Amino acid sequence: MLKRAKALFAVALTALVGASSVGQAAEVSTRQLNMPQGVTEVSQAAYDIHMLMMWVCVVIGAAVFGFMIYVMFAHRKSRGVKPANFHEHVGVELAWTIVPALILIVIAFPATNALLKVYDASEAEMDIKITGYQWKWQYEYLGEDVRFMSSLRTSQDEIYGREEKGEHYLREVDNPLVIPADTKVRFLLTGNDVIHSWWVPDLGVKKDALPGIFTEAWAKTSEVGVYVGECAELCGKDHAFMPIVVEVKPKEEFNAWLAEQKAAAAEYASTIGKAWSMDELMERGEQVYLTNCAGCHGVDGLGIPGVFPPMVGSEVTMGPIEKHIDVLVNGVQGTAMQAFAAQLSEVDIAAVVTYERNAWGNDVGDMAQPIDVLNHKNGQ
């Protein structure tokens, strides 16, 4: 019995210690019991004050509960004790008002220092704007002309159990946020629709992304790696399905990556003019649909009756293609259908329109080209 208890204790201890090692996204521990120490000054400060508070509570708790347990054994009626009749004692009562107050005053110092660290976003070397969307994130490197959406990569089939769940289930995105190591990065957060909250435990960042308001947070780490986070503020249906993945790269690698992004953006501009084939559009369209549309309209295009309209045989998907493109570009006023012009590229919109018109037995047969979408955007 004692052996077993010891073994259990060892497991708990390993879990606690294990939690303090660097959070590689690849290693998924189901045994983590404690707050991660993380890889930034802020996450370390949060961890330290957390542990301090925990030990203070453990000590006080052990004293109070220990005394209670003693009383429950020693002063039972069944042992034939006679109850005492005292019911107040000014000295004792004053003591247990003043002593806790003093403990709190002492704790207030480290608590204040830790908070000052959280708030010190000054002298950042880099600004990244983070916008929360229902239900994905947009990252924009301010002043660099690089921006992209980052959405869940886990398939609907995995979520609904039609396929086995991968190792990174709900911890993977198509485009992770990439930041350089050893650089103070300032995050500027805002929301596009409702309130979201950007939380990456290992970076020690949790900040609300409010529509119309910008808030700031910061991170600086020398630990290269991949860190996973979540949306922490209830933001509607797919609140649980908009994870955050942050890749910290060495500075040179980061610069190379950033240059690549800029080049890709330039190259993309040239692909807009190209004529795409039906097969190309359908293939890309399916991907785009599954990432951006299936959440509401369903993998099978059937939607959710009364909430999200079906795609199969609908007026939009079977009607004139201009109207269909317009719905994607501008959204539908007063409904949950948002404007995708800023979130999806022209190629993606053309692809998904084509896909919706020719999938699930919708055999309209026509297709939209990226240039059509661009022209529509430009009001032609």
Place this chain on the structure above:
Amino acid sequence: MAHGPAKGIGRWLFTTNHKDIGTLYLWFSFAMFLLGGFFAMVIRAELFQPGMQLIRPEFFNQMTTMHGVIMVFGAIMPAFVGLANWMIPLMIGAPDMALPRMNNLSFWILPFAFLTLASTLFMEGGAPNFGWTFYAPLSTKYAPESVNYFIFSMHIMGASSIMGSINIIATIMNMRAPGMTYMKMPLFVWTWLITAFLLVAVMPVLAGAVTMMLMDINFGTSFFDAAGGGDPVLFQHIFWFFGHPEVYIIILPAFGVVSAIIPAFSRKPLFGYASMVYATAAIAFLSFIVWAHHMFTVGMPIAGELYFMYATMLIAVPTGVKVFNWVTTMYKGALTFETPMLFCIAFVILFTFGGFTGLMLSVAAADIQYHDSYFVVAHFHYVMVAGAVFSGTAAVYYWLPKWCGKMYNETMGQVQFWIAFIGFNITFMPQHFLGLAGMPRRYADYGLQFADWNMVSSIGAFMYGAAQLLFLYNVIATIRNGKPVSDNKVWEGAEGLEWEVPTPAPYHTFATPPQIK
């Protein structure tokens, strides 16, 4: 004067008797408790494994919202109003509540409020899905149609609470028996007096918040809409200005119950009565000046953050005084461990545990990691369930023999206690780990790293749910064929006027006020 209750359904519909109304409140709240509990079971069943198995994410959000709203406003609050109706007149030697007809009204509008709320589950677009904290703009611009019904039911429920509170305050202020000075009132009466003042102060604020929502949704104002110069953060300030006192509204009467039961089974007077009263008043006061600690990640200026952190830490002082007083009441008593006492001891331990996590949460720098995670879920279930629900259960077992003149089955009560106690801890202890490891609250699905503890938590939840069915059975069995008791004083160590009236308590008591020495 000395006539009994009317016959048939009319007795319940038109009753102005405080005991009847108390009974109605208690049964209503228990029904809501089972309904909210059922929603919790749906949530835990879905979270049993990663992946979506039983329901869809949008329905999951409706379940978390309805669970929260119904438990807070439908189960816990009416349960304590029920206890107040039954016990306050008995404890202060009054023949009835001060305003019996308003009492009837304040109960009977409640079922309509919650019927309206529950009916939204069947509406197109579904029930409210924005969490019990209903932050704008998710609850305004992005809300389902049913939000209007939600607002309507909030208004009615608020009106009911305000009327109930006014009634309680009037009763306590004007109808105490001769000689029953304020500082002689049982602590349950004291805590309710303070709670009632809190309710009158903050329920209108909640009504104001939902009214602003209603106007934003339907009449084109923009209190919370940035496009028109409003601010979504304003909603959170108003909500928590109501919401923080609200959690004390829930817990203060529980303190009162525990302060009645622990002395009874310790056979020793309550230690530090006066400091208990002052501590309660201090907690009530502090509850008004700490609201923004629920918003540490919203982007407040650091000065504000520091202020709310310090003020919140202060709450630990009066709360600590209460815990120390209860423990010292037990010290050198002659303890026995009947079901009510078991629940109260569990209350002291688990509520204190929840208090510790609350103290940790008050530290803003650490709260950036705790906020909106399962750590918070675990924290407030330790204070709400182990606090309010455990003490409510203790109160029912403690006073049930007085109410119906029959003794409950002690073995079954203790079995229920142990299932509830163990089930509760299996449910919520692992949620601390989940939160610290990074699982946010209100998640319909989660990564594989959270799978183990979620499964454990769900198993515990089913256990805890089963304990409530046993509770229901035990209460019904007691009322129908429990062993009759006839002593005025059911419990050896119980003190107070309620134990001086016959058992079961007659329909009318204290027609002539007792003399308090």
Place this chain on the structure above:
Amino acid sequence: MSTVKSHRKVVTKLSLWAVGMFGFALFVMPPLYDLFCEITGIGIRPAERYEAAPVAVDYSREVSVTFAATNNEQMPWAFRPMDSKVVVHPGERYEVKFYAKNLTENDMVGQAIPSLVPFSAGDYFHKTECFCFNNQPLAAGEEVEMALVFVVDPELPSSIKSLVMSYTLFDVTPVAADTVAQLQ
């Protein structure tokens, strides 16, 4: 009889209190919050024109100001800063432009809501002219360059070396129906 009288007194007082708290929430808390925002620099604040008082320009000091633009949901306009970042001397007047284009086939009205980070710089970033002072109507397909003229106050705390001025563009067409009518 006297108890009935004293009940009435208690009920009246408490009811008035309840009504008062309702009014407090509805009519006092929003302006109080605005005041709080104004003092602390947080939240959404009404854009106010600053009357420039001549101050000495501090050429020894440089502050970088980054501009960001966000479209709120269902706002399909193109909207971006034309200069993404400028380095300024406190006290000097600068003008930058934002570009907006109505990409739809409908006449619309937009409203830009400013937000400055860090909050503590709120009192030191003065807009003498800003497109956010008024809403911006654009006919279908129309484009516009909108000006922001600002001065960074030399009193800006020295710890602050970079500011981010961001605008979120909202569609206010439904509530600004009059302006739309004028376009037609």
